[in-house]
Amino acid sequence: MWDTEIRGMASAHAIIASSVFMATILPAILLEKFSVYGMHLVWLYSVAGSVAVVNIAVFWLLGISPPTKRHTLSYKISRLVRSCLYFLLSCLFFHTVVVLYGAPLLESALETFSLAVLLSSMTTLRCLCMLGPNVQAWIRVFSRDGAMSVWDTSLQITTGCSVLGAWLGAFPIPLDWDRPWQVWPISCTLGTTVGFLTGLLLAPVWIHCHRKQLIYKSK
Amino acid sequence: MKVSSSVFASFCLIFELLGLALFLRGFFPVPVKSSFSSKNKLSDLPAEPLAGNGPNSSKVPPPLFKRVVIVLIDALREDFVFGPNGKKYMPYTRHLVERGSTHSFVAKARPPTVTMPRIKALTTGSIPGFIDVVMNLNSPALHEDNLLWQAKTAGKRIVFYGDDTWVKLFPKHFMEYDGTTSFFVSDYTEVDNNVTRHLDSTLKRDDWDMLILHYLGLDHIGHISGPHSSLIGPKLLEMDDVLKKIHAALISKEAEGTLPNLLVRLGDQRSTPAGARPSPEINTPLVLISPAFKRKAGMEKPSVVEQVDLAPTLSLSLGLPISQNSVGRLIPAVFEETSLREQLRVLHLNGYQLSCLLRDSTLAYQKEEGYELFRVAEKSHGNWMKLYLEGNTSETLSNMGRKVLRQYIDALKAMSSALSRQLGKYDMYSMVVGTVLLVQMLLLLLLAMPEALSGAAVVDVPVGVALTSLPFYLLCLLCAALHVALCTSASASCYFCGLPWALVFAAIACSAALACALVTMAARRLAPPTKSPSKVSSPGWELSELDMLLLLGTVGHTLSLGASSFVEEEHQSWYFLLNTLCLAVFQDVCRKYFRERRRASQGGAGGDSDDEEQLLPSCKAAGPDTSPLADLGVSRGSEKWLALATPPLTLACCRLLRSLNQTGIQWAHLPDLSHWLNSGDHKVVLSLLSMASLALVFVLVQRRCSAVSKIALALGLLGVYSYRAAAGSVLFPWQHSSRAASKGTMEARFVYVFVLGILFTGAKDLLHSQLVSAEARLRGRGLWEVYSGVVLLIALLLRPHNLPTLACCLLVQSLMAQFIWKRLHYDAAQTTIMHYWFGQAFFYFQGNSNNIATVDISVGFVGLESYVEAPAIFLTALSSYAGPLLWACHLVCYLSSERDSRSSAALGHGCYCFALLRSVPAVFYVLLVTALRYHLFIWSVFSPKLLYEAMHTLVTALICIFFTFMDQSPSPSRA
Ligand SMILES: [Zn+2]
Numbered sequence A: 001m002w003d004t005e006i007r008g009m010a011s012a013h014a015i016i017a018s019s020v021f022m023a024t025i026l027p028a029i030l031l032e033k034f035s036v037y038g039m040h041l042v043w044l045y046s047v048a049g050s051v052a053v054v055n056i057a058v059f060w061l062l063g064i065s066p067p068t069k070r071h072t073l074s075y076k077i078s079r080l081v082r083s084c085l086y087f088l089l090s091c092l093f094f095h096t097v098v099v100l101y102g103a104p105l106l107e108s109a110l111e112t113f114s115l116a117v118l119l120s121s122m123t124t125l126r127c128l129c130m131l132g133p134n135v136q137a138w139i140r141v142f143s144r145d146g147a148m149s150v151w152d153t154s155l156q157i158t159t160g161c162s163v164l165g166a167w168l169g170a171f172p173i174p175l176d177w178d179r180p181w182q183v184w185p186i187s188c189t190l191g192t193t194v195g196f197l198t199g200l201l202l203a204p205v206w207i208h209c210h211r212k213q214l215i216y217k218s219k
Numbered sequence B: 001m002k003v004s005s006s007v008f009a010s011f012c013l014i015f016e017l018l019g020l021a022l023f024l025r026g027f028f029p030v031p032v033k034s035s036f037s038s039k040n041k042l043s044d045l046p047a048e049p050l051a052g053n054g055p056n057s058s059k060v061p062p063p064l065f066k067r068v069v070i071v072l073i074d075a076l077r078e079d080f081v082f083g084p085n086g087k088k089y090m091p092y093t094r095h096l097v098e099r100g101s102t103h104s105f106v107a108k109a110r111p112p113t114v115t116m117p118r119i120k121a122l123t124t125g126s127i128p129g130f131i132d133v134v135m136n137l138n139s140p141a142l143h144e145d146n147l148l149w150q151a152k153t154a155g156k157r158i159v160f161y162g163d164d165t166w167v168k169l170f171p172k173h174f175m176e177y178d179g180t181t182s183f184f185v186s187d188y189t190e191v192d193n194n195v196t197r198h199l200d201s202t203l204k205r206d207d208w209d210m211l212i213l214h215y216l217g218l219d220h221i222g223h224i225s226g227p228h229s230s231l232i233g234p235k236l237l238e239m240d241d242v243l244k245k246i247h248a249a250l251i252s253k254e255a256e257g258t259l260p261n262l263l264v265r266l267g268d269q270r271s272t273p274a275g276a277r278p279s280p281e282i283n284t285p286l287v288l289i290s291p292a293f294k295r296k297a298g299m300e301k302p303s304v305v306e307q308v309d310l311a312p313t314l315s316l317s318l319g320l321p322i323s324q325n326s327v328g329r330l331i332p333a334v335f336e337e338t339s340l341r342e343q344l345r346v347l348h349l350n351g352y353q354l355s356c357l358l359r360d361s362t363l364a365y366q367k368e369e370g371y372e373l374f375r376v377a378e379k380s381h382g383n384w385m386k387l388y389l390e391g392n393t394s395e396t397l398s399n400m401g402r403k404v405l406r407q408y409i410d411a412l413k414a415m416s417s418a419l420s421r422q423l424g425k426y427d428m429y430s431m432v433v434g435t436v437l438l439v440q441m442l443l444l445l446l447l448a449m450p451e452a453l454s455g456a457a458v459v460d461v462p463v464g465v466a467l468t469s470l471p472f473y474l475l476c477l478l479c480a481a482l483h484v485a486l487c488t489s490a491s492a493s494c495y496f497c498g499l500p501w502a503l504v505f506a507a508i509a510c511s512a513a514l515a516c517a518l519v520t521m522a523a524r525r526l527a528p529p530t531k532s533p534s535k536v537s538s539p540g541w542e543l544s545e546l547d548m549l550l551l552l553g554t555v556g557h558t559l560s561l562g563a564s565s566f567v568e569e570e571h572q573s574w575y576f577l578l579n580t581l582c583l584a585v586f587q588d589v590c591r592k593y594f595r596e597r598r599r600a601s602q603g604g605a606g607g608d609s610d611d612e613e614q615l616l617p618s619c620k621a622a623g624p625d626t627s628p629l630a631d632l633g634v635s636r637g638s639e640k641w642l643a644l645a646t647p648p649l650t651l652a653c654c655r656l657l658r659s660l661n662q663t664g665i666q667w668a669h670l671p672d673l674s675h676w677l678n679s680g681d682h683k684v685v686l687s688l689l690s691m692a693s694l695a696l697v698f699v700l701v702q703r704r705c706s707a708v709s710k711i712a713l714a715l716g717l718l719g720v721y722s723y724r725a726a727a728g729s730v731l732f733p734w735q736h737s738s739r740a741a742s743k744g745t746m747e748a749r750f751v752y753v754f755v756l757g758i759l760f761t762g763a764k765d766l767l768h769s770q771l772v773s774a775e776a777r778l779r780g781r782g783l784w785e786v787y788s789g790v791v792l793l794i795a796l797l798l799r800p801h802n803l804p805t806l807a808c809c810l811l812v813q814s815l816m817a818q819f820i821w822k823r824l825h826y827d828a829a830q831t832t833i834m835h836y837w838f839g840q841a842f843f844y845f846q847g848n849s850n851n852i853a854t855v856d857i858s859v860g861f862v863g864l865e866s867y868v869e870a871p872a873i874f875l876t877a878l879s880s881y882a883g884p885l886l887w888a889c890h891l892v893c894y895l896s897s898e899r900d901s902r903s904s905a906a907l908g909h910g911c912y913c914f915a916l917l918r919s920v921p922a923v924f925y926v927l928l929v930t931a932l933r934y935h936l937f938i939w940s941v942f943s944p945k946l947l948y949e950a951m952h953t954l955v956t957a958l959i960c961i962f963f964t965f966m967d968q969s970p971s972p973s974r975a
């Protein structure tokens, strides 16, 4: 039971992680003169988009999302609309936080917002896929000892790692090395992506190592 | 010996200060000087060397040039002239450089590159010591021997237009001058027009010998819009036109004059070269133009000289003595066209001056290579002279002369570099002694941590044991022997050796005793686990996320000081940490309010309940008697929302303040709100903003004062506003008559009276509560009054655009105290760390940086008619450290109210944490600077930061003493 669940999660994570790599490689083949630094926003949106699509597909197929009680079309549509709204709100939230951290308010607002989109697609989108647009469930998962399944724990870990990655990514900006990756927001987006990948890798490993201590309340 | 935590902490900080002072004395070299006031005279010049005896001429070589025009252009980089774009930017100059009778050089300037030392270096030829910059922040007149003084004494008439720093440095030297202030950085046209407009009339006249023009516009463009601005091109063309005009005028005069003229054009760099980071050696173009030089055939690669070389070159080519402290050597190319005898003569004069300087500044000067070379060269010069005077004109004579020339040049080079090396020499012994003291203090603080933060807040320092132990005496003897050996050895010139022996031995005994005490304490720390293992595992030292953040942030910030960029941009680290802290606090608040609700619905689960039950009763107990909300009129229901709103509000405040003052190096040129507010067009906004800030300050501060203090505070704040209005920076709403701009001295003194009054009332209350009644309420009020006195003083000192910083500071303090620190039951240590972080961030919000240039010296004149040293220094320090000081004062107020309500040891813990927080970065930084003392950026980046660290430690020590004083009073629990 445990092992199959962990294995399933690991493979799902592997698919998501490979989608990030694909999203980096494909534009390099399709577009001329593509480089991660030079056409950073293209890369960013390609990664964010592919992560979003793959996440939705994986969780749809695996059926991790909480079972809906009603199957009427209108209910589904309202869920969809609410999910989109939440995603947008989380983008705005991240944008605000990044501006509070000192990103310029007006100039390069697009870059800042793109970083917010990337962060949202790596954190909020996964929450939406797994928990649905349900704020109570989110609060439960992210409060202390709130995880009720392996997936909740993995969500905690990947979200934490992504945010931490973005946080750490801001550190090299004041250094005076004049490298292309020090330009705003490249180091932060790279940090986010690396953090996300680390989270994907770390989650199965961590759960595997700590499976003795993990007792979920519902099971 | 048992002492309370606060006494212990103050004691440690005071010793750290001593160590730091000793370290600084060893670290900063004393500038190379023969003397400060004596000047070289024509009559003192040495005679031409001559072997044997005979009539040798002792007259100065005749001047090469009749008139000199010096054009200084701030922030002119060498690639603007010599680079590939030189043709486009400055066509005329480039043409002259390539084809005209010119000499062009790349002049290396050395930091510190602040205006005043730069000008000093140009005119005196000495390399400004770092201490010079700090000591002379208010640019008083230059008393050292310098080129302008020499020129004036020789009867030359000098005309000056440009940066008014020159006028301050040389108050009586100019026959005619027009100074332009460099204060208004946003103006880049008027500043130059003001110089150029005099040009036509001056060039027509014949009554001057030396013309100095200092252009600032290019530098200002660099400040406003960065080094790649489109404004730079037109500005360079304008400068090129100026040069063309001068050159043409000089050429037209040429025919009448007997001696040719010289035009010197020099790029110079001020504080920050056009938005880029200061590199350790700054290259500027130096072009000398005169018909006396040979015409050139084409572009050659300009050779490299030092900027200080210009001073002796100019002196000698004008027939003046070289200024005494000059370390430069003349540029031989300038004298190429003169006779060999004259060339040798000027080289000899320069060598003689350098050798005198070397003799005065080095003890073992006779061993110096340069000195010996000079002696040899002088001797062969004498031989050559003898042959020459005998009328010998053979080939061998000129060959021999050329050999002497080379010998002289080598000697000059060696002596000049020996003198420059003098500046980079450290007094390692004093530095090591200082560092040892510092490290011992830090270890002592760290080892005492468990005791100092215990409930009793009492530290047991085993001084008695240490003093009676054998190792103590052995260590004393060893150190004393070492000291004697070091100081009696040859070529020892340490400061520490110069101290009286009794003092040194007392220091050694003290240090040895400390070392023994440290070992004893370490042994005691290590011993207990074997006796009672249960005691170690039981204390609840489990770290929450917030604790982790506070710990990692402190450690991380300390480590970040190792990178020069992180030192320059330290404000970024603090803003970043502070933001993260606010978010972490926000998470804590959310957890508290939302978990409680969940708990109510679900019931406690698992390990959580213990924790909750521990917290809740104390919360209830603390609730009624502290009742912090009553005076704000907040109901219990809205309290939750206010608490939830506090961290986001704090974040918003911080973001706003951050864009108020752009500091640091990399982004310092970006426009910020303070520039916008001060630009003159937005005076109304500035007035409204400062009025609103002052009103907010009053509302926030008056709550806990007595009625008398309230009135005094209100009047004082009104006085602050009218002071600023009188000084002309803000508008006075009901007075439109434009009075003659007084300095506002009266108004400022009026405010000082109120400050003193409030401080006095507060001190009276404090003393009363301390000595007579031990009443907690009275003491709280007294403390708060002292605090509001400090606030009023700082409101007076801060510039109007910085008043929002003060208002935001008070707002954040009162909100955090009401809703976060009290509600969430953060302990004294956590609160102290948060206060410290906020204090640091506010230090930079004010516009400070780790660069000496951002110190606002004008504060020293508030309420004073003229410059008086002691109050000026005090006021400047106070206003620079306003942020940390306000937060520390608030910490005392908060913790002492905390002590009355909850924990009796709060003040002791706070004081200890405060001392530790300061010691860790200070000691780490001292070690780091010692390790990096040969780093490229040591003078430009690391040394200013060292001074800031030392000053901050001093401020912290004073605050800790105040803490100790507050902690000594009989607490209600004991009474
Ligand atoms: Zn400037």
Ligand SMILES: [Zn+2]
Binding pocket: B075, B219, B220, B223, B269, B270, B271, B272, B273, B274
């Ligand atoms: Zn400048």
